[in-house]
Amino acid sequence: MKKRFISFGGVIFEGCSATSISVYRDAAALQLEDGKILSSHIIIDAMGNFSPIVRQIRKGKKPDGVCLVVGCCSRGFKDNYTGDVIYSSSSVRKVGGSKVQYFWEAFPAGSGPMDRTTYMFTYVNPQPGSPKLEQLLEDYWDLMPEYQGVSLDNLKILRVIYGIFPTYRESPLPAAFNRILQFGDASGIQSPVSFGGFGSLTRHLGRLANGIYEAIRGDFLDAYSLSLLNPYMPNLSASWLFQRAMSAQQNSNVSPEFINELLHVNFLCMQRLGDPILRPFLQDVIQFGPLTKTLGLVILTKPQIIPSIFKQVGIPVLLEWSGHFFMLGCYTFLSTFVDPALRPLLNSFPAKIKYEWKRHLEAWKYGSGLDYKL
Incomplete structure (x- = not known):
């Protein structure tokens, strides 16, 4: 990939730090620590969750949720043929001053036939007393052998993995400045139930690449035009x-x-409904039809769980979610029925209007999950 980038004329500045960005009418200038200045039509902020530009835009706002992840890649697993997307082996427990629910993910690693990666993760509301990663790691070493049916004495630890993944309700993050666009995790385009947005980024990569190209070619680099590349997505x-x-x-x-x-009960219902319902959910793609069917079957299968759901998530959260669920249905309708009628007309629009409407059509499609194909 690096060679391909360079072959197209790309230049990589390794070991360089940027100190500031200045935005002008016709360019954006990046000030490097060594005094050099790089100018560009657009600056792509791909600095992840802890991007200093994102911190400036969000004005230090506390994350609405955090996913804490610990794990390792180890060698010594003899039965190394299956994987878990999400697995739970215990109920809510106390860690430090907080309650946590642990989940697991495991899969064979590509580094060898007996190498396996196992993650333990949990979702927390960031607040004083929240568990520390070192506390999770201590539990990980205690619980992982039982989960995988192995002894630590028989494993060679290849590398230890840990991370903090903050998430915000106000995501994706609209562009706040002309000529600067957040990309990947910095844009908040990842699902709040995933740790890291690699899968989400690969899903949106074609859309974003084409949109950025059209924005540069048409000089549609104001904050509003760039915000159309990170639109509201109800799913x-x-x-x-x-x-x-x-x-x-x-x-x-x-x-x-x-x-x-x-x-x-959710996974039981999705399994009964089949792969068209289960597989999108496992890949963090929420669609109106599958979600409606799953919720309906859950209510019919185990109606006594409904009061506990209200207690767990709270009425305000459910009301807010209902609005997004309604918009998910609207986006599904728009992408299914209105998009085919509008798309043939795009070439007759002026360049700026065409660019904007293409972004709207993409928002309907991706915001309803209809870009996903089995």
């Missing part, structure tokens, strides 16, 4: 209910087994 906003439901609430009076029970 992403609707995912917040799942993150909330999977987070152990500190003052909740629901059963410690509630989260496991909820996940069990």
Whole structure:
């Protein structure tokens, strides 16, 4: 990839730090620590969750949720043929001053036939007393052998993995400045129930690459035009209910087994409904039809769980989610029926209007999850 980038005329400045960005009418200038200045039509902020530009835009706002992840890649797994997307082996427990619900993910690593990566993760509301990564790692070493049916003495630890993934309800993040666009995790385009947005980025890469190219070619580099590349997506906003439901609430009076029970009945219902319902969800793609069918079957299968859902997530969160669910239905309708009628007319529009409407059509499609194909 590096060679391909250079072959197209790209230049890589390794070991350089940027100190400031200045935006002018016809360019953006990047000031480097060594005094050099790089000018460009557009600056892509791909500095991740902790981008200093994002911190400036969000004005130091506390994340609405955090996913804490610890794990390792180890050698020594003899039965190394299967994987877990999400697995829970315990109920809510106390860690430090907080309650947490642990989840697991595991899969064979590509570095060798007996190499395996295992993650343990949890969702928390950031507040004083939240668990530390070192506390999670201590639990990980205690719980992982039982989860995988191995002894630590028989494993060679290749590398230890840990991370903090903050998420915000106000995502994706609209462009706040002319000629500067947030990209990847910096844009908040990842699902709040995933740790890291690699899968999300690959899903949106074609859309973003084409949109950025058209923005540069047409000089549509004002903040509004760039914001159309990171639009409101109701399926992403609707995912917040799942993150909330999977987070152990500190003052909740629901059963410690509630989260496991909820996940069990949800996955049971999705399995009954088949791959068209289950597979998009497992890949963090929320669609109106599958979500409606799943919720309906959950209510019919286990109606007694509904009061606990209200207690767990709270009425305000459910009301907010209902708005996103309604918009998810609207975007599905618009992408299914209005998009085919409008798309043939795009070439007759002026360049700026054409650019904007192409972004609207993309927002309907990706915001409803209809870009996903089995």
